[in-house]
Amino acid sequence: MSEERDRGASGGIYNPVTLRLYDAGVLGLTNRLIWRCPTATMVEHYRSHAGRSHLDVGPGTGYFLERIDSPSLTLLDLNASCLSAASDRVGHGRSVASLQQSFFDPLPREHSFDSIGLNFLLHCIPSHEKWDRLSQFRNHLRPGGTIFGSTLIPDTETATLAARALNSTYNRLGVFGNADDTMDELENALRGYTEVSTRRVGQVALFSARRPQEDHT
Structure with a gap:
């Protein structure tokens, strides 16, 4: 069932x-020309929030992980090709562990991290249960730890014709699942955190939030 939701x-x-x-x-052309969020902006977002022990959910090619200094990385993805590509790219000189599982599958309770990153992942998942899962990742942050990432939010008022067309096409093909996603849903999913920050750069929503220091649940 979790694999179905990860479509x-x-x-x-x-x-x-x-x-x-x-x-x-994607990072070289589409971000700049279609989504209007330079990849350099996303790299800086990663560098600002990644901690020493970092969990990356949906690591892709490892492009962003290669550009942070976290000495301990855990990669989570259902796709073995993504895990292999990212691990090969970032595995030199630091500790790298891989978890081949769904975004929705629970992590062992003892897994805790200084930061959790979800970059360009949420807009690929069609189930609205993704917002509940985003909230639940708080349980795997150490007190004061940060969850952060980026996702594409459709917006007919600010999106260019090219952005609307590409987003619609990707939804029709099943590549994206964000047709009904909103900033309100993202912000509601982060209510259990503190120091919540969300901002739009073009069609990309950049977010970050901390687990409260006094939260020991």
Whole structure:
């Protein structure tokens, strides 16, 4: 059931061939020309929030992880190709562990991290249960730890014609599952955290939030 809900996140579209094209196609062109959020902005977001012990949910090619200094990385993805590509890219000189499982599958309770990153993942998951799961990741942050990431939020008022067309096409093909996603849903999912920050850069919502220091649940 969890694999069904993960449709599009990385369950079939990403393979060794498409992953080789991802950095140039998505991070190099689409971000700048269609979504209007420079990849450099997303890199800075990562660098600002990644902690020493970092869990990356949906690590993609490892592009962003290669640009942070976290000495201990845990990669979580249902897709073995993504785990392999990211691990090979970032595994030199630091500790890297991989968890091949769904975004929705629970983590062992003893797993805790200084930061959790979800970059360009949530808009790929069609189930509205993703917002509940985003909230639940708080249980795997150490007190004061940060959850952060980015997601594409459709907005007919600010989106260009090209952005609306591409987002609609990806939803129709099952690559995206964000047709009904809103900033309100994202912000509501972060209510259990503190120091919540959300902002829009083009079509991309950048978010970060902390687990309260006194939260020992």
